[in-house]
Amino acid sequence: MNALPKSLHRPADTELHQPRILEPELYRYEDIRLGHLRIKPYSPIVGGVVEGFRFDRDARTSPDVQAFLYRSLLEYGFLSFVPGSVAAEDFERFASLFGAPRFAGNPQAPRVGGQANSIDSARKKTRTNYIWHIDQAYRERPQKFTALYAVKAPERGGGTLFSNATAAYRLLDPAFAAYLDTLTILHNADQMGLISMSYPDPERLGQARHDTPPLEVPLVRVHPETGAKQLFACELYTQRVLGLPRQVSDHLLGIVFEFIKSPEVCTEYRWETGAALIWDNRIVQHRGIFNYAGQDRLLHRAVLD
Ligand SMILES: O=C(O)CCC(=O)C(=O)O
Ligand SMILES: [Fe+2]
Numbered sequence: 001m002n003a004l005p006k007s008l009h010r011p012a013d014t015e016l017h018q019p020r021i022l023e024p025e026l027y028r029y030e031d032i033r034l035g036h037l038r039i040k041p042y043s044p045i046v047g048g049v050v051e052g053f054r055f056d057r058d059a060r061t062s063p064d065v066q067a068f069l070y071r072s073l074l075e076y077g078f079l080s081f082v083p084g085s086v087a088a089e090d091f092e093r094f095a096s097l098f099g100a101p102r103f104a105g106n107p108q109a110p111r112v113g114g115q116a117n118s119i120d121s122a123r124k125k126t127r128t129n130y131i132w133h134i135d136q137a138y139r140e141r142p143q144k145f146t147a148l149y150a151v152k153a154p155e156r157g158g159g160t161l162f163s164n165a166t167a168a169y170r171l172l173d174p175a176f177a178a179y180l181d182t183l184t185i186l187h188n189a190d191q192m193g194l195i196s197m198s199y200p201d202p203e204r205l206g207q208a209r210h211d212t213p214p215l216e217v218p219l220v221r222v223h224p225e226t227g228a229k230q231l232f233a234c235e236l237y238t239q240r241v242l243g244l245p246r247q248v249s250d251h252l253l254g255i256v257f258e259f260i261k262s263p264e265v266c267t268e269y270r271w272e273t274g275a276a277l278i279w280d281n282r283i284v285q286h287r288g289i290f291n292y293a294g295q296d297r298l299l300h301r302a303v304l305d
Contacts, residue, residue, distance in 0.1 A: 078278065079277070079278055086276045092115065098278060118299065120299075132260060145279065171264065184242045192237075228283070231259065
């Protein structure tokens with residue numbers, strides 16, 4: 001009988017082919033508390049739910065509470081506040097606990113008082129919010145945080161997906177991650193038509209295009225407050241990797257996007273009317289889920305620096 005070929009004796013490179021696992025310290029299983037305040041993990045890898053908090057416009061939120069919420073936001077990536085925590089008319093004031101509001105609407109997502117704008121399924125025709133992105137990743141100084149308030153949540157569907165894009169970076173093979181650290185990408189606000197579809201008036205369209213020229217940014221961004229690295233390339237705005245042939249750039253970005261979408265680092269936030277939500281754009285990527293046709297979905301939105 002012939003001897004078996006040598007290759008059958010060689011152990012398969014099994015470990016290399018397994019999905020990488022994250023350090024256990026990155027997962028959150030326990031609630032944390034400060035007095036009556038409690039934060040439960042929304043999922044083990046991204047998000048927290050705040051209970052026992054009630055925003056009172058006539059009383060100053062204590063610095064302890066404010067610092068606890070801020071710290072937790074940087075740790076969990078997003079915080080949701082259960083219905084009853086914030087009154088609709090106090091939403092912008094509440095959001096100001098985390099930063100200074102600035103207007104970031106457009107004719108499709110108009111102002112609703114103060115600096116806040118709406119995302120209203122009955123009026124908004126652009127659907128770029130259903131493509132994975134980081135808010136304003138095409139700007140020199142993108143907003144830090146985005147806050148939403150559900151004036152009307154659909155009965156079913158219409159959730160918002162979050163990816164922990166710092167955890168996604170840590171899922172990568174270290175040598176590949178180190179290569180990504182060296183790359184620069186081109187972001188274009190209008191790549192998927194956000195600008196063109198938001199400004200039907202040619203005059204205003206010209207101005208908006210002028211105000212948002214393509215921008216060179218690092219593929220991997222470092223969080224200025226925590227030092228964590230985030231995959232900054234996103235499907236909505238990233239056009240290509242500079243210095244690479246188009247085909248290589250497309251494939252490389254495809255790999256990056258696949259990691260961002262790994263279920264291991266993602267969760268779906270499900271809306272309830274009266275819930276408030278805030279996320280750190282320097283940690284997460286996000287997108288809405290368009291699976292609620294025929295139902296109304298009305299969110300108010302504040303953008304914070
Ligand atoms: O519609 C959604 O759930 C996402 C909205 C969004 O992308 C945003 O408010 O920045
Ligand atoms: Fe967004």
